[in-house]
Amino acid sequence: MSLIDARDLTVRLGGTLILDRVSLSVEPGEIITIVGPNGSGKSTLLRALIGAVPLASGSVTRAPGLRIGYVPQRLHVDPSLPLTVRRFLSLPRPEADAAIADALSRAGVEGLAGRQVGALSGGQLQRVLLARALLGRPQLLMLDEPTQGLDQPASAAFYRAIEAARADLGCAVVMVSHDLHVVMSASDRVICLNTHICCEGHPEVVASAPAYRALFGDGTMGTLALYRHHHHGHSHDDDGGPVPAQGCDHDHS
Ligand SMILES: Nc1ncnc2c1ncn2[C@@H]1O[C@H](COP(=O)(O)OP(=O)(O)OP(=O)(O)O)[C@@H](O)[C@H]1O
Secondary structure, eight states, X not given: OOSEEEEEEEEXXXXXXXXXXXXXXXXXXXXXXXXXXXXXXXXXXXXXXXXXXXXXXXXXXXXXXXXXXXXXXXXXXXXXXXXXXXXXXTSSSOOOHHHHHHHHHHTTOTTOTTSBGGGOOHHHHHHHHHHHHHTTXXXXXXXXXXXXXXXXXXXXXXXXXXXXXXXXXXXXXXXXXXOHHHHXXXXXXXXXXXXXXXXXXXXXXXXXXHHHHHHHHHTHHHHHHHHHTTOOOSXXXXXXXXXXXXXXXXXXX
């Protein structure tokens, strides 16, 4: 059984169409990466899958009792707030010291339990947020641009921790990422979102797209090229059936 099954998920916020008939299912243990331009609905999609956003139409079915660990894009913590990592990880529910130590270790930051949350570096805080998500031994880990603002070694370490957690817990991972090396190397499936799913497929399929080759040919400019690829309008001139997208190099003109 799928962990999550979304059918024609449609979300409107403030009268604006944010997600248009998005269908996807998440299978146990798979890693799905969601890419797309700013404002394309990636965060909203994660929140809708969790059930934190009302749907205008469509449905989201979660496996009964599904345990989800969610790592937000960022969390602002007032540096003057006295709050240790241990206490932070015990909110809202008290957790045993051993469980906290285990989660911190899985996230690769054992030894931080006594530190002040407000004094952590960006990379440490993201790993503590990962530890928090891992505490509930999730079947599904959802991460919203978790390495934003981290340097390359810190990002790489973060993703290694995610992979280790998946290997260990067997959890599925759905993440939003702009880190295309990760997208291409660590994902079972890549979904490119632009209000609707504009293309999806195995990384190799996406990698065969000219836009992806442009990425590695042109360095960071290639990153922009990927995000600019054929992001066509949102009008559907078809009957709303399955998106026939397999790669990122098609257009719908
Ligand atoms: N509560 C809200 N009310 C109205 N519009 C909203 C609300 N939340 C988000 N939006 C709009 O929905 C669109 C999608 O936002 P979302 O954060 O899902 O995009 P995103 O792809 O995650 O963007 P980014 O890459 O910049 O993080 C944006 O245009 C945003 O302004």
